[in-house]
Amino acid sequence: MTEPIIRVTNLSTKYGDRFVLRGVNMSVNSGEIMIILGGSGCGKSTLLKHIIRLLHPYSGQIHLFGQDITRMEEHEFEPIQRQMGVLFQNGALINSLTISENVALPLQMHTRLPDDLIWEIVRVKLHLVELDHAYHLFPPELSGGMRKRAALARAIALDPQILFCDEPSAGLDPVTCLEIDQLFLKLNRQLGMTLVVVTHELESIKRIAQKITYLDQGKALFSGAFEDALKSGIPQIDQFFLKSAP
Amino acid sequence: MPQSTALLTLEGEVTLAHVGDLYHQLHHQIQTCTESHITLDAAGITALDSAGAVLIQTLPRLAERHQKMLAIQNIPPPFQEVLEYFAVEAAAPVPPASPPSFLERLGDGVYRAYQSVVQLLVLIVDILWWSVIGIFNRSGARRGAFMEQCILLGSQAFGIVALILFLIGFVTALQSSAQLRQFGATIYVANLLAIGIARELGPLMTAIIVSGRSGSSIAAEIATMKFTEELDALKTMALNPIRFVVVPKFLAMTLCIPLLTVFANIMGIAGGFLVGITYLDLSAAAFGNQVLEALLLKDVLTGLIKSVSFAWVITIVAVYRGFNFKGGAEGVGIATTSSVVTSIFMIIVVDSFWGILFYFG
Ligand SMILES: Nc1ncnc2c1ncn2[C@@H]1O[C@H](COP(=O)(O)OP(=O)(O)O)[C@@H](O)[C@H]1O
Ligand SMILES: [Mg+2]
Numbered sequence: 001m002t003e004p005i006i007r008v009t010n011l012s013t014k015y016g017d018r019f020v021l022r023g024v025n026m027s028v029n030s031g032e033i034m035i036i037l038g039g040s041g042c043g044k045s046t047l048l049k050h051i052i053r054l055l056h057p058y059s060g061q062i063h064l065f066g067q068d069i070t071r072m073e074e075h076e077f078e079p080i081q082r083q084m085g086v087l088f089q090n091g092a093l094i095n096s097l098t099i100s101e102n103v104a105l106p107l108q109m110h111t112r113l114p115d116d117l118i119w120e121i122v123r124v125k126l127h128l129v130e131l132d133h134a135y136h137l138f139p140p141e142l143s144g145g146m147r148k149r150a151a152l153a154r155a156i157a158l159d160p161q162i163l164f165c166d167e168p169s170a171g172l173d174p175v176t177c178l179e180i181d182q183l184f185l186k187l188n189r190q191l192g193m194t195l196v197v198v199t200h201e202l203e204s205i206k207r208i209a210q211k212i213t214y215l216d217q218g219k220a221l222f223s224g225a226f227e228d229a230l231k232s233g234i235p236q237i238d239q240f241f242l243k244s245a246p
Numbered sequence: 247m248p249q250s251t252a253l254l255t256l257e258g259e260v261t262l263a264h265v266g267d268l269y270h271q272l273h274h275q276i277q278t279c280t281e282s283h284i285t286l287d288a289a290g291i292t293a294l295d296s297a298g299a300v301l302i303q304t305l306p307r308l309a310e311r312h313q314k315m316l317a318i319q320n321i322p323p324p325f326q327e328v329l330e331y332f333a334v335e336a337a338a339p340v341p342p343a344s345p346p347s348f349l350e351r352l353g354d355g356v357y358r359a360y361q362s363v364v365q366l367l368v369l370i371v372d373i374l375w376w377s378v379i380g381i382f383n384r385s386g387a388r389r390g391a392f393m394e395q396c397i398l399l400g401s402q403a404f405g406i407v408a409l410i411l412f413l414i415g416f417v418t419a420l421q422s423s424a425q426l427r428q429f430g431a432t433i434y435v436a437n438l439l440a441i442g443i444a445r446e447l448g449p450l451m452t453a454i455i456v457s458g459r460s461g462s463s464i465a466a467e468i469a470t471m472k473f474t475e476e477l478d479a480l481k482t483m484a485l486n487p488i489r490f491v492v493v494p495k496f497l498a499m500t501l502c503i504p505l506l507t508v509f510a511n512i513m514g515i516a517g518g519f520l521v522g523i524t525y526l527d528l529s530a531a532a533f534g535n536q537v538l539e540a541l542l543l544k545d546v547l548t549g550l551i552k553s554v555s556f557a558w559v560i561t562i563v564a565v566y567r568g569f570n571f572k573g574g575a576e577g578v579g580i581a582t583t584s585s586v587v588t589s590i591f592m593i594i595v596v597d598s599f600w601g602i603l604f605y606f607g
C-alpha cells in the first residue's frame with residue numbers, strides 16, 4: 001500500500017496544563033474524504049490546526065505527503081502549504097479586499113499567471129460557489145453563508161491536493177449545504193482532491209463520508225472506513241447516528 | 247483549405263504550475279503563426295485542473311484578438327468533463343464598477359452630512375433624555391454599572407493626569423518666571439499659574455487626556471459590541487442600548503471629569519509651587535497666600551463648567567463614532583482613532599466658545 005497523504009501518529013497536545021488531544025491516530029489516503037466528528041469542544045478544530053501546522057503538538061508526529069511536518073523549518077513547509085487549501089470556521093476573508101480580490105489573492109501571491117487568466121479563474125471559482133453577483137462586494141456586505149462560500153472559493157483557488165474544512169455547513173440552510181456537498185464530491189471525483197472535513201451534519205456525513213474519525217474528549221474512538229464505523233458497535237458512535245437519525 | 251490551417255499541440259500536465267508558461271508559449275505561437283485558422287490538438291493532455299480548463303477556454307478569445315480562429319480538438323473524455331465543470335462561459339460576465347460622477351459625489355456628500363447631523367442630534371437627545379431618567383430610575387441599567395464606570399474612568403486617567411499637570415505647572419512657572427523676573431515681580435508667578443491652570447489648562451488638559459484614554463475605549467467598546475451583534479442582542483432582550491450601555495458611561499464622565507479636573511488643578515499648582523520655593527526662593531506661605539488671593543471662586547467654577555461640557559463632548563463623540571462603526575474588525579480601529587481626533591478638535595472648539603463667553607461675560 002502506498003504511503004497515506006496524511007498520517008497523524010500518537011498526537012497529543014495541550015492548552016496550558018490541560019490535554020486537549022490524547023494520542024490521536026488517523027490516516028487519510030490520497031483522494032479520500034475524511035470526516036472528523038465529535039461533540040463540540042472535543043478538539044476537532046485543534047486537530048485540524050495541527051495538521052495545517054498552525055499549532056505545534058506536545059508529542060506525536062504528523063506526516064503530510066510522507067514528510068514529517070513537526071520537524072520542519074518554515075521554508076521547508078511552504079511548498080507543502082501550497083498543496084493545501086483551508087476553509088476556516090468563520091471564513092476568515094480579508095475584510096479590506098473585495099470578494100474577487102480575496103479569491104485572487106493566493107493566485108497572485110503564489111503563481112505567475114497572467115492577469116486575465118487569474119480573473120477568469122476567479123470568475124469560474126465564484127461561479128462554482130454561486131457567488132457571481134458578489135464579485136465587487138466586500139465581505140461585511142455578505143451574509144454568513146455567502147461569506148463561507150466565498151471563503152471556499154478562496155480555499156480552492158489553487159486547486160489544492162488537500163482541502164481542509166472546519167464546519168463548512170454550520171449555520172447554512174440545507175439547500176446550500178447540499179450544494180456545498182455536491183461541490184466537495186465533484187472536487188473529489190474530478191480533480192482527485194483529498195478532503196478533510198469537520199462537520200456535525202448527519203445528512204452531510206451520509207452524503208460525502210468515506211472515512212470518519214470520531215473524537216471524544218481528545219481521544220480518537222474510531223478512525224477508519226465509514227461503513228466499519230457503523231458496524232463497530234462503539235456506543236458513542238451508535239448514539240450519534242441513531243439519535244440524530246429521524 | 248488545409249494549407250491555411252496551423253496545427254498547435256497542447257500536451258502534458260495542464261495544471262496551475264505550468265499554465266503560466268503554457269499561456270505565454272501559446273500566446274507567442276498564436277501571434278507569430280501566419281495562418282488565419284489554428285487547430286489545437288489536445289490529445290496529449292495528462293492532467294487538467296481548473297487553471298488549465300480556464301486556459302483552454304480563453305485561447306479562442308486570445309486568438310480572436312489577433313484576428314485568428316482557433317479550434318480545439320481531441321480532448322480526452324475525462325478531461326472534457328473537467329472542462330465543462332469549470333466552464334468560463336457559464337460564469338456571468340462581470341460588470342465593471344463605474345466610479346460616480348462629480349455631481350453624484352457632491353450630492354451624496356451633502357446628503358450624508360445632513361444625515362450625520364440628524365443622527366447626532368437624535369443621539370444627543372436620546373442620551374440626555376435617558377440620563378435624566380437614569381438618575382431617578384435605575385431599572386434600565388445594570389446595578390453597579392455607574393460605580394464600575396466611575397472607578398474604571400478614575401483609575402485609567404488618575405495617574406497620567408496627575409503627572410502631566412504637575413509637569414505643565416512646573417514648566418509654566420519656569421517659563422513665566424523668566425519674564426516676570428525682569429520686573430522683580432516673581433511672586434506674580436503664583437497668580438498667573440493659579441488662574442491659568444484653574445481656568446484653562448486644568449480642564450483642557452484633563453479633557454484631552456481622558457478623550458485619549460477613556461473616550462477611545464468607549465468608542466472601541468461600542469463598535470465591538472455592534473460588530474459582534476451584542477447591541478442587537480440587547481435590543482431583542484428589550485434593553486435600550488443607550489440606557490444600558492451609554493448612560494452609565496455618560497453619567498460617570500459627567501461626575502469624574504470635574505473631579506479629575508479639581509485634582510489636576512491642585513497638581514498643576516503644586517508643580518508651580520515647587521519652582522516657586524526652590525528656584526524663585528519664595529516662601530511657602532507667601533506662595534500659598536498669593537494663590538488663594540488670586541484665585542476667585544468664579545475661576546474655579548468656570549473651569550468646572552467647562553470640564554462638564556468637555557465630558558459631554560467626549561462621550562457623545564465616542565458614542566457616535568462607536569454606533570457609526572462600519573465594516574469588520576478594522577472598522578473598530580477606525581472608529582477609535584476618529585473618535586479621539588474628533589473629540590480633541592471639538593474640545594478645543596468648545597473651549598474657545600467658553601473663552602469668548604467668559605471674557606465678554
Ligand atoms: N486557544 C485556546 N486556549 C485554551 N483552550 C483552548 C483554546 N482553543 C481551544 N481550547 C479548548 O480546547 C478544547 C477543544 O477546542 P476545539 O478544538 O476548538 O473544539 P471543537 O471540537 O469544538 O472544534 C475546548 O475545550 C476549548 O475550550
Ligand atoms: Mg471547532
